[in-house]
Amino acid sequence: MAKQNFLLGRGERLTEDVTVRSGGGEKKAPYTFGEARSRLTPMLDQTVKEVDRLPDDAYPNDQAVVSLTLNPEYIAKSYFPAELLRDVGIEIVGSRPRKVTPEKRSRDREPTAAMTTELFARGPRSALRHWSASLPNWAADRRSADELASIEEISAPTPSEKIKGALPATGMLPMEVVLHAGELEGEVDMLEEFQRYLRKRKIPIAFGRRFYAQGLCFLELDAPAEHAEEVATFSTVRALRKMPELRLLRPTIRSPGLPTSRPELPTEPPVSDDVRVAIFDGGVPEGHPILQWVTPYELEGMQPASREFYEHGVAVSSAALFGPDRPGR
Missing domain, CATH: 3.30.70 (Alpha-Beta Plaits)
Structure with a gap:
């Protein structure tokens, strides 16, 4: 195929400055x-x-x-x-x-x-x-x-605007407090000032874990619920809420024929002793049969597990150990 040469009309314009107009004109303010x-x-x-x-x-x-x-x-x-x-x-x-x-x-x-x-x-x-x-x-x-x-x-x-969600009237409460502070400022100065402010009011408090993100400090704080507004009065506090609790997922099961008999646990040894898996869930109660494969850890400051938590923890641990109760499920 023969080479095509394209004719560029008004090509001489390429040697001149071209002014491109942009924007929508002068900004009209809503107020004088x-x-x-x-x-x-x-x-x-x-x-x-x-x-x-x-x-x-x-x-x-x-x-x-x-x-x-x-x-x-x-x-x-x-x-x-x-x-x-x-x-x-x-x-x-x-x-x-x-x-x-x-x-x-x-x-x-x-x-x-x-x-x-x-x-x-x-x-x-x-x-x-x-x-x-x-x-x-x-x-x-x-x-x-x-x-x-x-x-x-x-x-x-205002302090009341900073408190998010409903809080109990009394009792020690695990709170999440959000402060306007980056990591350097928080660790060098802000947390110390915050602690001094709370202690001056004789508020019994305990600082827990914390992390920083985008100029904010997310702090775990245990304090009496009746003093929440005093905590929120500190100017650098952006928000205060009750620490979220573990919520169990209870999906709707539509399939009939769930096994009603006690499952038989395997008797053979593990496939490998070198593999370890960490599971963060509701725990496994003492004396449970799967404890021969599971080692529970109770960390400092953890609240006692409930029956519902144990049921969920056993189910998740069992699924990790043995897989589904039926193939393909």
């Missing part, structure tokens, strides 16, 4: 600068009052955590209010999605509920007080003034 300043001023005043209402030692190194909810029209990274945060002296330590109905939308559209981002910002209480006192006097030509319109709400998370 004056509107944003007027609506945020009372929110910020109330936030500072809530912050000052709590005891001083609830703020490690005088750092308070507040909530800044973005207007849904400003969730793109390019609209992040970085200049505003630098101007007032606070930094972002976390975020989460949140659904809100804004007071206004741009271009006179009707406000509707929409997903947005709630930012958790941390900074000295003095910085928050200064922002609150100075905001009514901000001018429209201030460097960060335009970013005020990106903030829909400002608030201080």
Whole structure:
């Protein structure tokens, strides 16, 4: 087949600069600068009052955590209010999605509920007080003034809002406490400050296991349930909930003809003595026949197993040892 030569029309344009237009034009803000300043001023005043209402030692190194909810029209990274945060002296330590109905939308559209981002910002209480006192006097030509319109709400998370789910009224309770702290900060300073705060209130506590992920510390804490709100008052606490319990899977069995007779255990030795398997489940009770193949371990701090846990633990251990009770099942 003969080689084809393609003719490139207007090829001389390749030697000229081509301007590509992108974006949707200038951003239309839902609020004017004056509107944003007027609506945020009372929110910020109330936030500072809530912050000052709590005891001083609830703020490690005088750092308070507040909530800044973005207007849904400003969730793109390019609209992040970085200049505003630098101007007032606070930094972002976390975020989460949140659904809100804004007071206004741009271009006179009707406000509707929409997903947005709630930012958790941390900074000295003095910085928050200064922002609150100075905001009514901000001018429209201030460097960060335009970013005020990106903030829909400002608030201080209350202790009761941090407690997730229902808790018992009294008694020692294993809790999961989530702190705004990376591993370096947590191990060097934050956990010590948290422990000092709890001990000052004579709250009997015991720190358990913990791990860090994405700027958060997930801490196991045993403390009296009646003191949960005091624990959540510590500013760096993001959430507190009852430690999840082991829940047994009880699938619906539709097949008839389950074996009703006691199964016969094998008499021959194991295929290999070199293979070991770790099973984390409900345990095996003393005197059970499969203990000739199973070695139970009770770790420090474990609660006593119930009959239901033992039944599940025996079933799982048996399945690991001998396989299904019927081939193909």
